[in-house]
Amino acid sequence: MSQRPVLTPEERALSYAKYYDLPITPIPQEKLAILEGGPIDPSLALKIEDRNDLFLPGYLPCETGYCVMPNGTGYLANRTEMPGVTPEMFEWWFAWHGLNDMRYRIWDPEDHFYARQQNPDKVLDPSVPMREKTWGTVHHVLEDIGGGPDELILNFRYPHELGYDESKVGTPACATMMCANGHGPVPGQGVAAIMTHMVREIEGGIELRSRFWIGYGLVDGQVVKLLPDGVSVPPVVPMGLFAHNLKEFGHLAAILPSLYAEEKDRW
Template identity: 30%
Template sequence: MTDSTAEPRPDPTRQTHLGMRPGELDGKWYAKYWNPVMAPLPEHVKEAISLGPQAPPLCLGLDGAGTLDRAGYQDLENGYSLFDDGSMHVATATHMPRVSPDMVDWWFWWHATETQRYKLWYPRAHLYAEWSGGAEEEVARYRERYIGGTSFVDEYVGNVPGRLAIRFVRPGSLGFSEDRLDPQQATAVCARVGFSDVPLDWGHLVHHVRLVDGGAEMRSRFWMGGSHVSPREGVSLTGELERVAEGVRNLGEAQARAMVVHCSQEMNHLAVFLPDIFDEFERSEQE
């Protein structure tokens, strides 16, 4: 996504609030999936946080993101690390019973077009969503519907509100072999993360999902701050934009911990209702 006067932006006057107001779900077929009660943080994530920052050599580098499609596990599957340039790396693993990789691809397309859908995902943190770009709905594979699109979202990470632009990119751009990503067996949701109100990117994310006994396993990775901060194409990092960039170059340990919690909570909550909402959607499409 390049920055220009024609570049899509979310409405700057948008109203955001946590939770659902009375009547906000009226007429929505998916209203029954709204559940503001979230499960406790998994024990393995609590343990990872309690260990504090992990040694940087244990972390997967962005240039090795594509190795997530290999069998087995890596040195750091849950936790975070801080680097000398101010960047942070975050890893979380989520077991998703009855979920398939194809369902996850569907979700990343379907949820982004409406704020109420986005709030289903993380009632305690998600505020607003708007979608721009991507393929038409008629594209058969769900993955192709969100790649190339941008999800503008407002959300809390910990107690810090953010207005974000999440631009979905092809898995191949991060080193994945796309012919190994059969959506019935595995998928990799890959994106560049930046701000929605200024032309600055400051992170990358990957959610690699593979089929396991009884469902799927999601292994999430984030690389944020430090050397991952850059202006968008055609924009110079000067003046006010440089000051904004300086604010996200060194995110700090509190933000890294909050990101571990955020990812784990939202993905575990999604896993609870995703199989049922996906099945209902698929049935309605076939009628």
């Protein structure tokens, strides 16, 4: 467990600073068993070419797990139930948390350091619908997914830009979606990934179905494999990101209902 930095007086004065002090929500035992059980069979993974299968009713062969694919790319999936959370809350969270470092830090006080929205004017424009406040914006983040703090650039995209059927977003098939082309601070260096967080409403809340395809990126408007042929992502990479995803979204599920009630009108 990482040591949490002591807050400055300015940070401590923020209305949501109390969330920084909460213990991290424990990862459910059934998910820890998946993490500790090792990689899934790659044949159970959702190929990036089939990503629109996320809109199909029911569930795919594997909703929670990680692996290295036969072509060397990394993959992980995680389904998180979020009781008491609505799609609107989830959309608000993605818009809200990038406007102040502490907002990102309360998401995972042990591993998150900052998330800085590069397009705050769009987020703060009252004419922009809540889910679109994140679409088409860029977050610069610093987080630790197991190998020490890493700087990342998350280029959030409109779903159609990443090959999704955007007409299904806002329907029973998909209440909302956040997807991004992520890479290191220097494009072309380090490991890139396509990230998707897809939400469906369930009884009493929502389910978040996350997918990461490591080694892929967006080039000239097309999602392509960036990992050179013959090169393979080390298994520790998807495993570390999987463990981090289990931790951060389990904790977000626990804090989001009360955080939204208290902060939804404070931008």
